Amino acid sequence: MKRLISFLLLLALPLFAADKQPITFDDFFSMQRLGSVALSPDGNTVAYSLTTPNIADNNFKTDIFLLDLKTNKSQQFSNCKKSSSGPVWSPDGKFLFFNRGGQIWKQALKSDKAQQVTDFAPGAGGLVFNQDGSRFLFSSEVYPKCRTEACNKQKMDAAEASPVKARIIDHLFFRHWNRWLEGKRSHVFISDANGKNIHDLTPGDFDTPPLDLGSAHDYTFSPDGKEVCFVRNTDPMVAASTNNDLFIETLADRKITRLTTNKANDNNPNYSPDGRYIAFASMQRPGFEADRQRLMLYDRKNNTFSELTKGFTLSVESIVWHPSGKEIYFSVSENGSKSIYKTALKNPKIIPVLKGHFLSSFQFLSENALLMKIQTEAMPYEIFTFDLKTNTLTQRTQINSNRLNKLALGRLESFSFTGAKGETVHGFLMKPPHFDPAKKYPAIELIHGGPQGAWGDDFHFRWNYQMFAAPGYVVFMINFHGSRGYGQDFMDAVSKDWGGAPYEDIKLGTDYVLNKYSFIDKNRVGAAGASYGGFMINWIEGDTNPFQCLVSHDGVYDQVSMWGATEELWFPEWEFNGKPWEKGSLYQKWNPANRAGNFKTPMLVVHGEHDYRVPYTQGLQLFSALQRQGVKSKLLFFPDEDHFVRKPQNARLWWKTVQGWFAEFLK
Numbered sequence: 155m156k157r158l159i160s161f162l163l164l165l166a167l168p169l170f171a172a173d174k175q176p177i178t179f180d181d182f183f184s185m186q187r188l189g190s191v192a193l194s195p196d197g198n199t200v201a202y203s204l205t206t207p208n209i210a211d212n213n214f215k216t217d218i219f220l221l222d223l224k225t226n227k228s229q230q231f232s233n234c235k236k237s238s239s240g241p242v243w244s245p246d247g248k249f250l251f252f253n254r255g256g257q258i259w260k261q262a263l264k265s266d267k268a269q270q271v272t273d274f275a276p277g278a279g280g281l282v283f284n285q286d287g288s289r290f291l292f293s294s295e296v297y298p299k300c301r302t303e304a305c306n307k308q309k310m311d312a313a314e315a316s317p318v319k320a321r322i323i324d325h326l327f328f329r330h331w332n333r334w335l336e337g338k339r340s341h342v343f344i345s346d347a348n349g350k351n352i353h354d355l356t357p358g359d360f361d362t363p364p365l366d367l368g369s370a371h372d373y374t375f376s377p378d379g380k381e382v383c384f385v386r387n388t389d390p391m392v393a394a395s396t397n398n399d400l401f402i403e404t405l406a407d408r409k410i411t412r413l414t415t416n417k418a419n420d421n422n423p424n425y426s427p428d429g430r431y432i433a434f435a436s437m438q439r440p441g442f443e444a445d446r447q448r449l450m451l452y453d454r455k456n457n458t459f460s461e462l463t464k465g466f467t468l469s470v471e472s473i474v475w476h477p478s479g480k481e482i483y484f485s486v487s488e489n490g491s492k493s494i495y496k497t498a499l500k501n502p503k504i505i506p507v508l509k510g511h512f513l514s515s516f517q518f519l520s521e522n523a524l525l526m527k528i529q530t531e532a533m534p535y536e537i538f539t540f541d542l543k544t545n546t547l548t549q550r551t552q553i554n555s556n557r558l559n560k561l562a563l564g565r566l567e568s569f570s571f572t573g574a575k576g577e578t579v580h581g582f583l584m585k586p587p588h589f590d591p592a593k594k595y596p597a598i599e600l601i602h603g604g605p606q607g608a609w610g611d612d613f614h615f616r617w618n619y620q621m622f623a624a625p626g627y628v629v630f631m632i633n634f635h636g637s638r639g640y641g642q643d644f645m646d647a648v649s650k651d652w653g654g655a656p657y658e659d660i661k662l663g664t665d666y667v668l669n670k671y672s673f674i675d676k677n678r679v680g681a682a683g684a685s686y687g688g689f690m691i692n693w694i695e696g697d698t699n700p701f702q703c704l705v706s707h708d709g710v711y712d713q714v715s716m717w718g719a720t721e722e723l724w725f726p727e728w729e730f731n732g733k734p735w736e737k738g739s740l741y742q743k744w745n746p747a748n749r750a751g752n753f754k755t756p757m758l759v760v761h762g763e764h765d766y767r768v769p770y771t772q773g774l775q776l777f778s779a780l781q782r783q784g785v786k787s788k789l790l791f792f793p794d795e796d797h798f799v800r801k802p803q804n805a806r807l808w809w810k811t812v813q814g815w816f817a818e819f820l821k
Contacts, residue, residue, distance in 0.1 A: 174560060174561055174562040174563075174587075175560065175561060175562060175587075176561070176562050176586075176587040176588075176623075176624035176625070177561050177562075177563065177620045177621060177624045178624070179621070179805075179806055179809050179810075180209065181557060181560075181561060182618060182620065182621055183207055183209060183615075183802055183805055183806070184207060184209065184557070185207075185534055185554045185557055186204050186205065186206050186207075186534075186553050186554060187204070187205040187206075187207075187534060187535070187615065188202060188203075188204060188527060188534065188535040188536065188537070188551075188553060189202065189203035189204065189205060189216065189239060189240075190202065190203050190239065190240055190241065190515070191515050191517075191525065191526075191527060191537060192241045192242060192243055193243075193517055193519060193525055194243050194247050195243055195245060195246070195247040196247055197223075197519055197520055198222070198223055198224060199220055199221065199222060199223065200220070200221040200223060200525065200537060200550075201218055201219070201220055201221075201231065201241035201243065201250055202218070202219055202221065202241070202537065202551075203216050203217070203218055203219075203238070203239045203240065203241060203252075204216065204217055204218075204219050204553065205237075205239075207802050208802070209802040209803065209806065212801055212802050212803045213801075213802070214237070214802075215237055216237040216238060216239045217230055217231070217232045217233075217237070217238055218230075218231045218232040218238050218239070218241050218250065218252055219231055221537060221550060221551060223519075223539070223550065226550050226551075228551060231250065231261070232252070232254075232261070232268070233266055234254065234268065236254050236255050237254065238252045238253070238254045238259070238268075239252060239253050239254075240252055240253040240279065240280070240281070242281050242282075242283065244260070244283065244287050244347075245283055245285060245286060245287035246287055247263075248262060248263060249261065249262055249263070250263065251271065251281050251283075251290075253279050253281075254268070254270075256277040256278070256279070257270055257271070257272045257273060257274065257277065257278050258270075258271045258272040258278050258279070258281055258290075258292060258349065259271055270349075271348065271349035272292070272345065272349040272352075273349070274294060274303060274343075274349075274352060275303050275306055275307040275310065276294045276295055276296045276303070276306045276307075276310070276338075277294050277295065278292045278293075278294055278343070278345075279292060279293060279294070280292055280293040280373075282373060282374055282375065283347075283375075284375040284379040285375065285377055285378075285379055286379065287347055288346065288347055288379075289344055289345065289346055289347060289379070290344075290345055290347060291342055291343065291344055291345075291355070291373055291374075291375065291382065292342070292343055292345065293340055293341065293342050293343070293362075293363065293373070294340070294341060294343060295338040295339065295340050295341075296338060296339060296341050296354070297309050297337060297338055297339075298337075298338075298339045298341075298357070298358060298359040298360075299359075301354070301357065303352070313336070321334065321336075326391060326392070326393035326394075326721075326723070327365065327392060327393045327721055329721055329766050330365050330366070330721050330722075330766065331366075331721070331766055331767060331796065331797070332764045332765065332766060332796030332797065333764075333766075339358075339359060339360060339361050339362075340361045340362060340363060340365070341354050341355070341356045341357065341362055342354075342355045342356045342362050342363070342373045342382070342384055343355060344382070344405070355382060355384070355403055355408070356384060356386065356403075356410075360386045360387065360388055361386060361387070361392070362384050362385070362386040363384065363385050363386065364385055364386055364387050364392075364398050364421075365392070366722065367396055367398055367419050367421065367443055368385050368398060368421045368422075369385075369421045369422035369435065370422075370472075371422050371423070371424065371473075372384060372385040372421055372422065372423070373385070374423055374424070374425065375425075376425050376429050377425055377426075377427065377428065377429040378429055379405075380404065380405060380406065381402055381403060381404050381405060382402075382403045382405065383400055383401070383402055383403075383413070383423040383425070383432060384400070384401055384403065384423075385398050385399070385400055385401070385420070385421050385422075385423065386398065386399065386401065387399070391723075393721060393722060393723045393724070394441075394723040394724050394727060395440075395441070395724060396418060396419045396437070396440060396441055396442065396443055396724050397416075397417050397418065397419070397440060398419045398420055398421050399412055399413070399414045399415070399416070399420050400412075400413040400414045400420050400421075400423050400432070400434060400452075401413060413432075413452065414434075414436070416436060416437075416438075417440040418436070418437040418438055418439055418440045418441075418442070418445060419435075419436070419437040419443070419445070419447075420434060420435070420436045420437075420450075421434065421435050421436075422434050422435040422472075422473055424473045424474070424475060425475075426475055426479045427475060427477060427478075427479040428479050429454070430453065430454055430455055431451055431452060431453055431454065431479075431499070432451075432452040432454065433449065433450065433451055433452075433462075433473050433475065433482050434450050434452070434473070435447040435448070435449065435450070435470050435471075435473065436448050436450045436461075441724050441727065441728045442649070442724075442728050443722075443724065443725060443728070444604075444606035444638075444645060444649075445469075445642075446467070446468070446469045446642040446645075447469040447470045447471070448461050448462075448463050448464075448470065449461065449462045449463040449470045449473065449482065449484055449497065450462070451482075451499065462482065462497050462499075462502040463497065463502075463504060464502075466504050467641035467642050467643070468486040468487070468488055468639065468641065468642075469486060469487065469638070469642070469645075470484045470485075470486060471484065471485045471486060471487065471492075472484060472485040472514075472515075472516065474516060474517060474518065476496070476518065476521070477518055477520075477521050478521065480498060480499060480500070481496050481497065481498050481499070482496065482497055482498075482499070483495070483496045483507060483516070483524075484496070484497075485513070485514075485516065486639070487608060487610075487638045487639035488509065488639045489580060489639055489640065490568075490580065490582065490608060490609060490610040490611055490633065490639060491509070491510055491511055491512050491513075491610055491611050491639075492511065492512050492513045492514065492610070493506065493507075493508065493509040493510070493511075493513075494506075494507040494508045494509075494513065494516060494524070495507060507524075507542070508524075508540055508545075508547070511528050511547075511611075512528065512529050512530065512610050512611045512612045513526045513527065513528045513538075514526065514527045514528075514529075514535065515527045519539055522541065522542045522543050523539055523540065523541050523542060524539065524540040524542065525537070525538075525539055526538055526539075526540065528547075528549075529611075529612050529613045530611055530612070530613065531563075531564070531565065531566045531584070531611050531612065531613060531619050531620070532558065532563040532564070532565060532613070532620070533554070533558060533613055534553070534554055534613045534615075535613075536549055536550070536551045536552070536553060536554075537549075537550040537551040538550060561620075562587035562588060563587075563620055564584040564585055564586070564587065564589075564619065564620060564623050565584070566582045566583070566584055566611055566619070567582065567583045567584070567585075568580065568581070568582060569581050569582070569583060569666075569667070569670070571662060571663055571666040572662070573634070573635065573655075573658065573659040573662050573663060574634075574635055574647075574654070574655035574656075574658035574659050574662070575635070575647070575655060577635075577644070579632060579633065579634060579635070579659050579662075579663060580632075580633045580637075580640065581609075581630060581631055581632040581633060581663055581667070582609055582611075582619075582630065582631045582633075583628065583629070583630040583631075583667065583671070584619050584620075584622075584623050584628070584629045584630075585623070585628055585673075586623045586624070586625075586626045586627055586628060587623065587624060587626075589673075591673055593673060594673060594674070594675040595626060595627065595628045595673055595674060595675060596626070596627050596628070596674075596675055596678035596679065596680075596816075596820035596821065597627060597628040597629070597630060597667075597668075597674045597675070597678070597679045597680075598622050598627045598628075598629050598630075598679075598680050598681065598682060598816060598820075599629075599630055599631070599632070599660075599664060599667075599679065599680070599681040599682075599701075600617060600619075600622065600629060600630075600631045600681075600682055600683065600687070601631075601632075601660065601681060601682070601683030601687035601690045601691060602631065602633070602637070602683070602686070602687050603683070603684050603685030603686040603687045603688070604636065604637075604638070604685070604686050605636045605648045605652065605656065605686035605689075605729075606636055606637070606638050606645050606648065607637065607638060607686070608633050608637040608638045608639050608640075609631040609632075609633055609637075610639075616798055616799065616805075617684065619631075621809060622682075625813055625816075625817065625821075626821075627816070627820070628671065628673065628674050630667050632659055632660060632663040632664075634648075634655070634656040634659035634660055634663070635647035635648055635651075635655040635656050635659055636648025636649075636655075636656050648729075649728060649729050650729065650730065650731050650740055651744075652686075652689065652693075652729065652730075652744040653693050653743075653744045656690065657690065657693060657694075660690065660694070664679075664700060665700075668700065676700070677702070678702060678819075678820040678821075679700055679701055679702060679820070680701055680702055680703045680704065680705070680816050680819060680820050681694065681701045681704055681705070682704070682705035682706075682707070682812065683705070683706065683707070683709065684707035684708050684709070685707075685708055685709065685710075685767070685768060685797065686710070687707075687709070688706040688707050688708055688709015688710065688768070689709050689710040689711075689746065690709075691704050691705065691706040691709055691757070692706055692709050692710070692711050692746035692776060693744075693746050693749070694755075695746070695749070695752075695753050695754075695755055695757060696746055696748075696749025696750065696751075696752045696753060697749070697752065699755060701755055702755070702756070702819045702820060703755065703756045703757070703758070703815060703816065703818070703819035703820065704755050704756070704757045704758070705757070705758045705760065705812055705815060705816075706757060706758070706759050706760070706773075706776060707760040707761075708760065708761055708762065708765055708767075708768045708772075708773070708797050709759075709768065709772065709773070709776065710746070710768055710772055711746050711747055711772045711773070711775050711776040711779075712745060712746070712747040712772065712775055713726070713730065713734075713741040713742070713744060713745045713747075714734045714741050714742075714745070715771065715772070715775070716768065716769070716772060717730075717733070717734050717741065718734075719769040719771065720766070720767060720768065720769065721766050721767065722767070726741075730744065746776075747775065747779070750779040750783070751783075753779060753780055753783055753785050754785060755785070756785065756786040756787065756819060757776075757780055757785065757786075757787045757788075758787070758788050758789075758790065758811065758812065758815040759773050759776050759777045759780070759787065759788070759789045759790070760773070760789075760790045760791075760792075760799075760808070760811075760812075761773030761774070761789075761790075761791055761792070762791075762792040762793075762794075762795035762796050762797065762798075762799065763791070763792065763793045763794070763795070764794070764795060764796040765795075765796045765797045766796070767796075767797050768797065770791070773789065773791070774789075777789040788811075788815065790807070790808070790811050792804055
């Protein structure tokens, strides 16, 4: 595939120009972040949200900008002190609708004044228009027994005013990711275009869209506007179930019909342009959140289902119909990047469209062109277009180019080795700024989470390769067994084998890197990981290892107490073969706490109090075990963060502490 000429020039430049400086925290965190992207109905303008960090004020501001595709010039559209995000064009192209302050607003293209559209007490977001623009859908969190806005407002006001903040809980979920659910459910509502005549389309004690395992597109109108397709899970124990299903609601009589009966995860419904078909993503194995997502097709005329990706080993992510309705384009994770493939309805052969880029949010610009976001390890997301006839990729925005041009930024180098099971395992390496091959450098190994995640060619705003390399480190990462993008069998290999094949890959891969690259000082090597990567750090801590120091961020330490305090029970029950007390379960086999007597390597432990996925007591237990045995250790605890460190000044402290820890042992 051809790339943009400026991309080719960038790759042809020396790795680091002498006058460029290593990236600092202020350089890194001040970069603007491209969010959602929406193409105007006439195909000439792109509305996009752009988030600007303010490190001094410890916050972020999001605004909407307009990109003219004829001139490649952008101008700011929203002009309020409050953030504006999630732009959606009215079907006639005259207005932009967006989210502000928990409600939906609109603004005419030639106006500088916005109008509030909804004033719905529980809040409104996630707008989806019908084809003629007369009505839209939105989602809101409401009390399931309330059928009116007044009822919801009364309960909300009472909860806010009550001096008693205790919770009485009688079911799971009661909290999720980083928040308590407070007895509310997400529901989909329908409204007239002026924000009036609001009705709940999905009443009942269910979440629509689902709390998790859904997509960014889990409710939508049919092209004729007569029905709505949505996703929800109706199982009695949602915390232990991945059984999302598609439902159809006819708007004339509000009749709801279950479309899919598969016991595994179904999501992401997309009507064909003519309305005859619904394409969607579907898994096969109940209880497994990382199963291969198949591209499924429902024929509304014949009431039949078929799979369009039989024999394909990668997992379908985004789904986009070609304007002709004859083909479906979809994205997948592949070899550390994100690729686009297509298949036809009549002859469903899978054909690559664009590979080798870390792309997102693709949509059709015309029948022969795509609009998308692309990032690299040396560039945050920018807007690109891709000509399907000439295979030409063109960069349309230069959001952070002024900052990037001043920095000495590394490029990722790929490597591979023979790992567990005699299979090829892939990895990445980045050299430090102003690299001198005659010198010896300390190294840091990064271990990804998931465990079905993967390292890729991206500009990560938390675990950023450039920031790890900047102080003078070689940075390397291994996409071990379990990593996404190397086929379903490879991804399956981590389940029920957390400390097995993936750990063997880490050991073999680390040995490979330290022996292959002579510029690495084998006596100055550290490692860091988060979530499952934190588990792996904890697992490594209990064994003989080549590392002088370790960093465990939000890592799993004790599998049994982790099961009892996490929110999504389907995950440990799949990964460890049942509940902790059941025969054949593997919680004790892959439990870092059982290896605590062997802990010797200095470790920095990081955790956030609002992490409900890997609750913070995991970090406290780990730190206690280290301290009790006299292992040099430090705990960095954030009372106002979750699984991620998001706030600017907290992020500054995170980088200062992590970099200081590595410097203490590796410099």
